[in-house]
Amino acid sequence: MSIFGKSFGGGRRAAPRTDAPLIAVITTLTESHSVLVVDVSSTGARLSGQLLPKMGADLVVTIAEVRAFGTVAWSEHGECGVTFDVPLSNGDVERLKLRVSTARGLPPEIRAAFDNWVMGC
Template identity: 30%
Template sequence: MGIQRPRSGSTGSRHFNRLRLGVPATLVLTSGNRPCLIDDISCTGTRLRSETALTAGETAVLSFHELRLFATVRWARERECGLHFDRPLDLEDMQGMLWITENRALYDRMCAAGHAMDWADGIRD
């Protein structure tokens, strides 16, 4: 499976591949940081879940590893919402997301090891 740019003449409103991730991230809002789960992502936006409801029109920064993605909440239903990124994700970033989907067990082990190292270094509680 590869990452592709939009197809000309495509039907519907979705023009980019979406990757199903199910990975934790942080949503940075003016009211504070909120943990969230990225359900799926494309180069133009993402669908995520949060423990607290968001409001359409809010601006946010989605923080995932080294990525900081400025976005606007396009729609919100209960604890689920859709974000539209201010700028499309680079192809390299999307390929990194694809790597996560194809190597999930390794990704989870790397995250666990990173959290353990941070804790040992006194960075995390």
């Protein structure tokens, strides 16, 4: 695994992470897939799902109304880490935190259905 999400000096994270039980859509040049966002920060996200892109792949991550361009920093065992090209704005981070707090307590299939409805899937 690479140093995704860590700053220099012993593995401290560069940005605080929020556990994120949200559905995202990842889009590469050739395909799109729905994935689960395991956690997210202003600088990247850890995603879980099937058919994840390989390390080094460029993609777009769409979580609710937040969209970020990024690169897969690592990919193994059904998860991958994405480093965003440009850190998310404070407003985008707050929007995602609100979505997470709204989604807490809902069963995964209800959250997924709601996210799909919001994203127009």
